[in-house]
Amino acid sequence: MPHKLIGQILIEKGLISEDIIQKALDEQKHSKERLGSILLRLGSITEDDMLNALSLQLGIPRIYLIDFPKIPPVIEPHLSLKFLKQYMIVPVDKKDNMVIAAMADPLDFFAIDAIQISTGLMVEPRICSEKDIISAID
Numbered sequence: 001m002p003h004k005l006i007g008q009i010l011i012e013k014g015l016i017s018e019d020i021i022q023k024a025l026d027e028q029k030h031s032k033e034r035l036g037s038i039l040l041r042l043g044s045i046t047e048d049d050m051l052n053a054l055s056l057q058l059g060i061p062r063i064y065l066i067d068f069p070k071i072p073p074v075i076e077p078h079l080s081l082k083f084l085k086q087y088m089i090v091p092v093d094k095k096d097n098m099v100i101a102a103m104a105d106p107l108d109f110f111a112i113d114a115i116q117i118s119t120g121l122m123v124e125p126r127i128c129s130e131k132d133i134i135s136a137i138d
Contacts, residue, residue: 003057003058004056004057005057006035006036006050006053006054006057007021007024007025007035009053009056009057010039010045010049010053013049013052013053015045015049015053016039016044016045020039020042020044021035023042024038024039024042024044036050036053036054047129047131048129051127051128051129054106054127055127058106058107058127060106060125060126060127061126061127062126062127062128063092063102063126063127063128063132064128064129064132065128065132065135065136067092068090068092068102068132068136069092069093072090072091072092073091073092073093073094073099074094075091075094075099075119075121076119077118077119079091079115079118079119081137083114084133084137085134085137087103087105087108087110087111087114088103088104088105088130088133088134089101089102089103089104089111089115089133090102090128090133090136090137092126094121097120097121097122098121098122098123098124099115099119099121099122099123099124100124100126101115101123101124101125101126102126102127102128102132102133102136103125103126103127103128103133104128104129104130104133106125106126106127112125
């Protein structure tokens, strides 16, 4: 089954109107920004609205700072703080040969591949706000 478009999800959830989506789509033709970024910049939706819609669209669960463990899982070799900040990623759990990672962009396949190559672990992403990731890293 094909994914619903993000605009369709936001409309169905009653978060925005079709007129607002159309205006954002018109702007997207000129700016090449992601639709969600345009809607956020225009103040049409909140970051929380966008992340919840993305979670529904992609079928990737959402995670919040409150869900992060007080002691992060041990991942060997250790992922550098620079890498975590650059790619907005926080490992939140490790099970067998898999690491569950909170990610601001769960479709950042470069970051996912880098973790998999450096650790030998598969990555199961979770959608998370940048604010929560920054709070966890700091």
